[in-house]
Amino acid sequence: MDAVVVERPNPQVAVVRLNRPEARNALNQQVRMQLAEHFTALGRDPEVRAIVLTGGDKYFAAGADLREMAEAGAVEIMLRNTHRLWGAIASCPKPVIAAVNGFAWGGGCELAMHADIIVAGEGSSFCQPEVKVGIMPGAGGTQRLARAVGKFKAMKMVLSGQPVSGREAGEMGLASEVVPDAEVQSRAMELATQIAALPPLAIMQIKEVLLAGQDASLDAALMLERKAFQLLFASRDQKEGMQAFFDKRPAGFEGV
Template structure:
């Protein structure tokens, strides 16, 4: 297996990309493994948050160019890789990417599927597809635009140049930058803190942010208001508010 599923402790799962001999390049087998793992985690009520990481030197260095060099349009269509990506795109639980080293091309796109990105000081991000005669094909143009705005996105996409972790944080692509040796620990720390909170509320927040961002403000506010009202039908809402009033730590059960 080139994608490993490990315990992150305290209702957290750790998904680790492990193909170091190819700098974690995302071939079809790896995308399929990622898709199956995320499909299983989506239905596992014991897991409330997931951390996605690579190795200490590389998160993922893009697609496998050797496998695509002589492909024809029909070959790429029949691969239907969008079906694998969809299971990560539609993953309903909080997802944190822990990025060390290179996140290039498909690796950068994969990181952008996460809800937060914790990057090491030495991390590098890029969409270098233009340098090999193609464009990003897993949401790179669209997610990057929404993350950093038109002018920063255009520079990254049209030059293919790498962006440092510090630059990525300044433009809004990265959540936090920490020392390289602390990336995974920080991501797991965040994941465990989220896993202690009410999972229904966490899932609804993710849904609202992702869906509401592309709606007119008034429509998004209506969606938010309805979701807010629905929270009062959960046991976790009662537990959270009564724990606050009783000055005790709440025990959220996901109900």
């Protein structure tokens, strides 16, 4: 049975689903490798315009699979090059929406933070508990978390190892929106479908500039934004979008 399953509910939206229910979708090396393979392929697929990342309606991912790590040495951990597998998700040019039900703990919380939008259930739980087993987050749990929620809230989570609820995650900026648990999957699909109907070149440029600008000076980030804005006027989708606005009709965007 594949540890990660890809579904295509419609041609323009892909759903990447963790599939280790017996381990609450704990992230072992097989899961990380399959995630990297799928996100690399979907990022290159011209038909795919948005991706939903989920663990299903019971839990997102309960963390790293400690059975693969407990007896490993530092060199072995380094040679696994896990950061390169995570990088395939971080560098995916398509918008990624994480649909989080249940546990998003440890590596599961870090995985959710690789997405561009997080839809969390009211009963979901976000946590970085690594300190409780003698280690620390190693896939963005200190850096992405601090950038999302600020120093003081991030410090509390990573130093205490205590979870926050989905509602708290929304209030602190860790989730884009919080909905009833039963609506998480459908809401994520609704957002993905809405985004997939928009001009793909503009969507990709928005994602690229927003992420790149976070670590640049304001002047440099504004220059990136300006150049991307100007570049989009070379696209047929820009002409189509504005003409459709004038004609008061739906636009048909082709990604060119």
